[in-house]
Every structure is written in structure tokens, then in C-alpha cells.
Amino acid sequence: MTRTNAWVPLAQWLAILAMTQEHAIKFIWPDSPAVPWAILVGRIVFPLFAGMVAWHLLHNTRRPLRYGCRLLLVGLVAQLPYALVVTPDKLNVCFTLGLGLLAVVLLVRLEERTLQLAAGLTLLMLALAAHPWIEYGLPGLLLVPAFALAFRYPRHTAAALPLLFAAILINAIPARMVVSLATAVVLLLLANGSLSWRIPVPAIPRPLRLSWYPLHLLVITLVTAGITS
Template identity: 40%
Template sequence: MTLQVTPTVDATGSLDRPSSTWTGWGQWLALFTMTVDHLTRYALPDGWELGWAGSSIGRIAFPLFAAMVAWHGLFNTRNPLRYARRILMIGLVAQLPYMLMPRSTDGLILNICFTLSLGLTGGVWLQALRERLERGALGPLRLIAEVGLAVAAWATAGLWVEYSHLGLLMIPLYMIAMRALHEGGEALAERLVATAMALPVLTVAGLMNSSDLAKSFTVATCLAILLLAAGAHRLIPRVPLGMPRRLWLGWYPGHFAAIALWLWLAGGLG
């Protein structure tokens, strides 16, 4: 999942740029928690009774990946749609080894990169929609048509991607919350409005999992990210060892391929 982008002001020039040093730490944490989730789910024997790790540590990965994509798409990249296409390309490479994982559901499911790419595309559309409405550049018929098409696309895509409909909402809702928290003034009314904008993404995070343990880790991850957007990003030092780009780009498809090979050698795919 390609999250390393050249820092710059967004295409509209309307947002100042917060510090993104926290994403250096986020990359290491995201890969670690994702790997723990997938190892406990697919590779390690059930008799080891490590399901708790996937329901706790593993629940950090997706909201963290979604947060980094939303953050870079909102604050750092000059062309967020091109950024979404790069994520999609990684998803295409990873899809075959992903499909080799033992799954409890039938049918084709597209991996998390598709969820992130489509979610970022939706977030970009929402940001552009807001700006056009503020300029009065969008008529009511065009607004109804665009919203209708967006809802239809979300309803259809949610049937095919990992984390389904709720997963597709994470990045657009993150972007709304991050922008509100970052732009919020010091007045009480402004802070209350910014806080209210954070509630939808926290609600969706809570709905994504069934167990209380999983819910708590997912919501806590989202809350930590929102605190960063509200100003805590200034307190995060630069990571001592940056993630090598090739490792970052190759880990997602590569670790699925390694798990698939292990399962094949162990007879799990036969």
C-alpha cells in the first residue's frame, strides 16, 4: 500500500499542512499488526489459541492504514486520484496470493487495497463536492445525480471488497473529521463542531467488529488518529529508522505469498 508521497500543499491550496512525522511510526505499526492478524488467522494452528491477538493487535491495522491514506490524500499529495491508482496497482499484484488464503466465505473478495483505493476516491469526491457547494457551482439536479451515483457505487463495491460497506466509509469519514479538527478554531462552538465531525468515523469503527475486544482496539486507534489531527501531530518525533520503500510496497503481496507457500508446504492448500 503506497503511502509514501511527496509532502506538499493540497491541490486546492486551501489547507495548510500538518506534520506527517507520525506516519513513519504508523508504517511500522501497520505492517506489524497486519502481519500478526494474518498469521493468527491463516498460518498458525488453532490449537495455539492465539485468536485473541487477531482480535486485539490485529484490529489496529485497517483503521491505521485507512488513516494514513486519508491523511496523505488530504494534506500531502498533489494528485490524490493518482495516489489511489497506485494503491490499486498493489492490490492487483496482491490479489492472487490473497485468494490463496483459507477463507470462510465463498465467492470473490477483493483485498484491502481495493477498499483503500475506492475509499480514497470517495473521499476526494466528497471534498470536491463540498468546495463546489461552497462556491455555488453545483445545481440541485447535478447534486442529486452525483449523490445517487455515489451511493449506487458504494452499495455495489461494498459487496466485493474486504471490510465491505463500512470499510469503504472509513477514509471519506476520516477526511471529513481530519479536516474539521485541523481547521477548527479556538472558539468553543468551532471546537464542538469539529468534535461532532469526528463522531461518524468513530461510530463506523465501532460497528466494524462484533466482539467488544476488537471494537475497543479499532475505536481506540481511530481516536488516537483524530487526536493527531486535532494538534497532537506536533508532538511526534521523526522515526529513527524510516521504512524502506521497497519493503513498504512489497510487504503486502509478499507476506501473502509467503503464507500461501507455507500452507502449501504444510498441506494446507492441498
């Protein structure tokens, strides 16, 4: 099977635009009748980001530890506007993605199966303890590892099952579950070659890609502060 990154720029644009429209409508115009639809469209965002993180981890980075730490750094920068706009009671989604990625890195670097099992159980217990304070909770923390497993073994149906369950459980409303699940399935089909994307899409410049999450939250913070003042 030939690996291709052709779908990644499209996924980047879809994730960023869907995230931005959801947050803008939900937090700037919270009484708008468009809010439920904005949230529904936004259910593609976290599976897209998690899938891209797992794909880059497996195929496009030689320094996975640095990659995970960079995600945590973006999360740290974004935490204050996230607390002001979304909730002060949780860590933002960059922590969910970064911690999930670092868990995969740790398990891959442990070559002995016994150590992998012990580390996996320890990480699961830590995730169970921390999930109330992490966006998307335990299913969110498991989504990057589940994508990594499914992408690593794209022809094995059993390898996709954890991903399908996690994609369903990151949401509590049936319609939103369907959207997240469908997004994960499409990414799986792109990864195993059953689907292909041939139309070239310009990649988002890396500085913009890294700064968009904290910047869009900061803009929403300033806009909502101006509305309420």
C-alpha cells in the same frame, strides 16, 4: 494549527507489523491459542491504514488520482495470494482503501453542491451494491472518507462522528470494536494537535511499503502450501 507528519512513520510500522503477525498466526497456526489475541491486536491495522491514506490525500500528495490508482494496482497484485490465503469471495483491503480515496477525490473535484450531493448518493448506492464483495464492507468503504472529513475539520466534533461510527462498525465483536475505535480516536487527537509524537521513527522505504502487503501474503501462501504438502 501546524500540520505534522511525525506520527506517520510510527503508524506505518505499527500497521505493517500488526497485520503481518495477525495473518501469520491466523493462517499458519490456525489452531494456536494465540489466534484471538493476534486478531485483537490486528484490529488497529485497518484504521491506521485508512487514517494514513486520508492524511496523505489531504496533506502529502499533489496527484490524488494517481495515488488512488496506485492503491488499486497494489490490490490487484495482491488479489491472487489474498484469495489463496484469506478468501476468494472478496476483494482485498487495498481495494477498500483505494475506492474510498477515489470517492473523496471525485466529491472534492465537483464544486457545485448539487453535483456533490448527486455524486455522493450515487457512490453510496454503488457501495451498498458492492459491499458484500469488499473487505470490511460498507463501513470499510466509508472509513477513508470519514477520516478525510475529520482531518479536514479537526476542531469540529460533528465532523468526527461519521468516523467514530464507521470505526465501530468495521468489527462485529465488542472488544474488537473498542480497539478500532480507540485507534481512530488516537489518530484524531494526533491530527488536531491534542497529542504529539516527538520521537523520530525511520520511515519505511516506499518500495517496501508498497510491496509488503502482496509479498507477506505470498510468503504465507508458500509456507502454508509447504505445511500441507
